[in-house]
Amino acid sequence: MRFILEINLRGSGRDMNEKIKISTRNLSVFYGPKQALFDINLDLVENKVTALIGPSGCGKSTFIRCLNRMNDVIDLCKVEGSIKVDGKEINTKNTDVNLIRERIGMVFQKPNPFPKSIYDNVAYGPRIHGLAENQEILNTIVENSLKKAALWNEVKDRLNQPGTGLSGGQQQRLCIARAISINPEVILMDEPCSALDPIATAKIEELIDELKKSYTIVIVTHSMSQAARVSQNTGFFHLGKLIEFNLTEKIFKNPDNKMTQDYITGRFG
Amino acid sequence: MNLVILSFILFFSLSFFFIGKARVLRLANYNIKNLNSLPEYYGYYLAAWCALPALIILFFWSIFELSIIKIFVLSDFKLDPTIDDNKLNLIFSQIVSIAEKKFSGTIPQNLIPYVEKFIALNKIIELSKFAVLFSAIILSLIFAYRQILKNIKARESVEKIIRGLMFLCATLAIFTTFGIVLSLLFESIKFFTSVSIFDFLTGTNWAPGRAFVRDASVQTANVENVFGAIPLFWGTTFIAAIAMCVAVPVGLFSGIFLAEYSSRKFRKITKPLIEILAGIPTVVYGFFAALTVGPLFRLVGEKFGLEVSSESALAAGVVMGIMIIPYVSSLTDDVINAVPNSLREGSFAIGATKSETIKKVVLPAALPGIVGSILLAISRAIGETMIVVMAAGLAANLTLNPLEASTTITTQIVTILIGDQSFNNPKTQAAFALGITLFFFTLFINVIALSIVKKFREKYE
Numbered sequence: 001m002r003f004i005l006e007i008n009l010r011g012s013g014r015d016m017n018e019k020i021k022i023s024t025r026n027l028s029v030f031y032g033p034k035q036a037l038f039d040i041n042l043d044l045v046e047n048k049v050t051a052l053i054g055p056s057g058c059g060k061s062t063f064i065r066c067l068n069r070m071n072d073v074i075d076l077c078k079v080e081g082s083i084k085v086d087g088k089e090i091n092t093k094n095t096d097v098n099l100i101r102e103r104i105g106m107v108f109q110k111p112n113p114f115p116k117s118i119y120d121n122v123a124y125g126p127r128i129h130g131l132a133e134n135q136e137i138l139n140t141i142v143e144n145s146l147k148k149a150a151l152w153n154e155v156k157d158r159l160n161q162p163g164t165g166l167s168g169g170q171q172q173r174l175c176i177a178r179a180i181s182i183n184p185e186v187i188l189m190d191e192p193c194s195a196l197d198p199i200a201t202a203k204i205e206e207l208i209d210e211l212k213k214s215y216t217i218v219i220v221t222h223s224m225s226q227a228a229r230v231s232q233n234t235g236f237f238h239l240g241k242l243i244e245f246n247l248t249e250k251i252f253k254n255p256d257n258k259m260t261q262d263y264i265t266g267r268f269g
Numbered sequence: 270m271n272l273v274i275l276s277f278i279l280f281f282s283l284s285f286f287f288i289g290k291a292r293v294l295r296l297a298n299y300n301i302k303n304l305n306s307l308p309e310y311y312g313y314y315l316a317a318w319c320a321l322p323a324l325i326i327l328f329f330w331s332i333f334e335l336s337i338i339k340i341f342v343l344s345d346f347k348l349d350p351t352i353d354d355n356k357l358n359l360i361f362s363q364i365v366s367i368a369e370k371k372f373s374g375t376i377p378q379n380l381i382p383y384v385e386k387f388i389a390l391n392k393i394i395e396l397s398k399f400a401v402l403f404s405a406i407i408l409s410l411i412f413a414y415r416q417i418l419k420n421i422k423a424r425e426s427v428e429k430i431i432r433g434l435m436f437l438c439a440t441l442a443i444f445t446t447f448g449i450v451l452s453l454l455f456e457s458i459k460f461f462t463s464v465s466i467f468d469f470l471t472g473t474n475w476a477p478g479r480a481f482v483r484d485a486s487v488q489t490a491n492v493e494n495v496f497g498a499i500p501l502f503w504g505t506t507f508i509a510a511i512a513m514c515v516a517v518p519v520g521l522f523s524g525i526f527l528a529e530y531s532s533r534k535f536r537k538i539t540k541p542l543i544e545i546l547a548g549i550p551t552v553v554y555g556f557f558a559a560l561t562v563g564p565l566f567r568l569v570g571e572k573f574g575l576e577v578s579s580e581s582a583l584a585a586g587v588v589m590g591i592m593i594i595p596y597v598s599s600l601t602d603d604v605i606n607a608v609p610n611s612l613r614e615g616s617f618a619i620g621a622t623k624s625e626t627i628k629k630v631v632l633p634a635a636l637p638g639i640v641g642s643i644l645l646a647i648s649r650a651i652g653e654t655m656i657v658v659m660a661a662g663l664a665a666n667l668t669l670n671p672l673e674a675s676t677t678i679t680t681q682i683v684t685i686l687i688g689d690q691s692f693n694n695p696k697t698q699a700a701f702a703l704g705i706t707l708f709f710f711t712l713f714i715n716v717i718a719l720s721i722v723k724k725f726r727e728k729y730e
């Protein structure tokens with residue numbers, strides 16, 4: 001079974017039970033004249049965690065920001081190629097980017113709670129998208145999101161205090177709660193633990209494990225052990241190219257590419 | 270004369286810079302490693318010791334020189350009780366100008382002995398100045414030279430001297446402010462001895478012209494109820510409010526547009542263009558208001574059957590508002606730019622549109638800064654004089670009608686002080702009372718504004 005799965009992933013890329021949530025084909029990104037990504041072909045499997053690893057500046061952030069069209073915000077950034085979500089092309093002029101971002105949430109490297117109360121931080125998305133008809137439903141959404149983000153017990157008595165007053169790890173979980181408050185299909189996480197201590201990191205990793213039951217997750221990380229712990233698939237980027245993409249176990253035990261091997265074992269450079 | 274002395278001191282300290290440098294090098298057998306500091310520092314040290322004490326003495330000497338001479342020269346006149354201080358000053362300035370051969374007209378013979386006394390005294394003082402300065406230079410040089418020979422840490426000493434100089438400049442600025450406030454305060458206290466502070470702050474009739482009557486008996490009768498400053502406070506607030514009605518919406522929206530919507534290129538061109546508005550001299554705004562906007566409003570008003578005086582609070586306020594736009598727009602733009610991009614991205618990433626993001630995340634985050642900038646603009650509006658002088662008139666009306674003439678604190682200060690005025694009647698002193706009221710008013714607003722802005726900065730830095 002493992003064997004077949006591997007073959008499938010490396011080949012045309014599909015296992016019987018697995019559904020491709022997002023797939024990119026020949027995805028290239030330019031910052032002005034500088035090309036940051038070269039022809040990336042990558043499939044993200046539904047309800048799985050995909051880890052993206054690679055040295056600094058190799059284009060991991062650039063790649064995941066393509067998936068929810070966040071690169072639109074950057075003036076000189078140009079994205080070419082195809083990005084399909086559930087088989088539907090989203091890299092076109094007339095795609096509703098707000099709708100895409102509603103379906104594909106994002107958690108950033110540095111926690112960025114709004115300077116509002118904890119409650120308002122989580123209620124922000126539902127309010128904007130009109131997900132709650134009345135206060136009661138909104139309360140439930142906020143509570144559930146905070147519970148899912150494993151933050152509820154720590155903040156339930158002080159929902160009216162500013163979100164910026166929480167600790168770094170709590171802030172990051174608040175941002176995760178904010179992202180899942182509108183019930184997205186995919187969550188993109190760009191180094192979500194880079195500013196956190198081991199305990200907070202462990203909490204968030206646990207959380208990711210829990211969240212993958214209902215969401216498709218992409219996580220960028222510099223920690224090999226984290227990638228190995230939380231992900232099922234791993235992609236290795238180098239200088240804007242996707243060098244290798246495979247099952248996490250395979251990547252860490254027996255990668256096909258010498259460069260991947262060197263990077264994982266820390267002999268890179 | 271002082272100029273000669275100054276260049277002399279400068280020359281001295283320059284030469285001692287080189288002397289000190291050379292001397293200390295020789296002392297170290299031309300090996301810098303033997304010294305505590307680079308040889309230049311010994312040069313600076315010597316030069317500073319040469320110049321600074323002399324300069325300080327020169328400074329104080331120049332301040333007190335004339336008044337000391339004055340005391341001696343005028344000692345005879347002081348005995349005469351019919352001569353008051355004003356007259357004494359007049360006599361002394363006559364003596365000085367005769368001595369400097371600048372006196373025009375026939376020289377009053379009775380002053381000649383005093384002129385001679387003045388010239389003689391002046392010579393003595395001049396000579397002793399030379400002597401004192403020279404010995405000061407010599408003494409401090411000897412001291413400094415000895416220090417150098419001891420191979421002191423000249424680098425640290427020079428550092429201390431530089432720090433002292435900077436401190437001096439900083440305190441100078443502060444003392445100037447204090448001086449201004451004190452002079453305002455003294456004159457206003459004089460004013461408040463003849464007019465009660467309560468009448469001043471609560472009276473509704475402002476007509477200082479009527480207090481300016483030479484007849485003493487009439488004056489006391491009139492002083493009572495002509496210095497009510499309420500109309501002025503009202504005019505000031507009213508015109509500033511009209512100005513803010515123009516400046517806040519326009520400034521705010523253009524600031525938001527510049528910061529959030531315009532392309533970088535557009536912003537680079539437009540922002541300085543808007544800021545030009547703040548650089549136009551206020552007189553120019555003044556006649557723009559008086560000659561263009563005022564008559565225009567009148568014309569339009571007449572079409573609607575309204576009676577508009579050609580000098581109106583509205584015209585002054587609107588033009589003042591235009592002038593203040595850049596204060597609001599530039600600061601708003603800066604403050605919005607200071608809101609970290611990560612907040613915007615966080616909002617976009619959740620599917621919010623640009624305007625939702627601005628309305629719900631950026632503006633609330635920037636609000637304290639924006640409020641601060643508006644307060645700063647208000648204090649600018651309150652202090653503005655020229656436009657009001659030219660466009661709003663001088664009538665101290667207590668009215669809610671923006672189409673009538675109105676006046677402000679600053680305008681009244683100007684009209685009171687224009688022309689030759691003696692400084693010891695309540696009318697002139699009223700200007701100082703107004704000045705200090707204005708000072709505290711704007712100080713209050715500025716302190717609040719700055720503390721709000723500061724809190725905002727702390728939050729994001």
Ligand SMILES: Nc1ncnc2c1ncn2[C@@H]1O[C@H](COP(=O)(O)OP(=O)(O)OP(=O)(O)O)[C@@H](O)[C@H]1O
Nearest residue numbers: 031034036054055056057058059060061062063074
């Ligand atoms: N806004 C931008 N403007 C210009 N170039 C950019 C911009 N953002 C990224 N780049 C360039 O694109 C390349 C990829 O950057 P990216 O941020 O995707 O790297 P990364 O893999 O996320 O690195 P890290 O691990 O350090 O976060 C880099 O060479 C970077 O210089």
Ligand SMILES: [Mg+2]
Nearest residue numbers: 060061062190
């Ligand atoms: Mg990155």
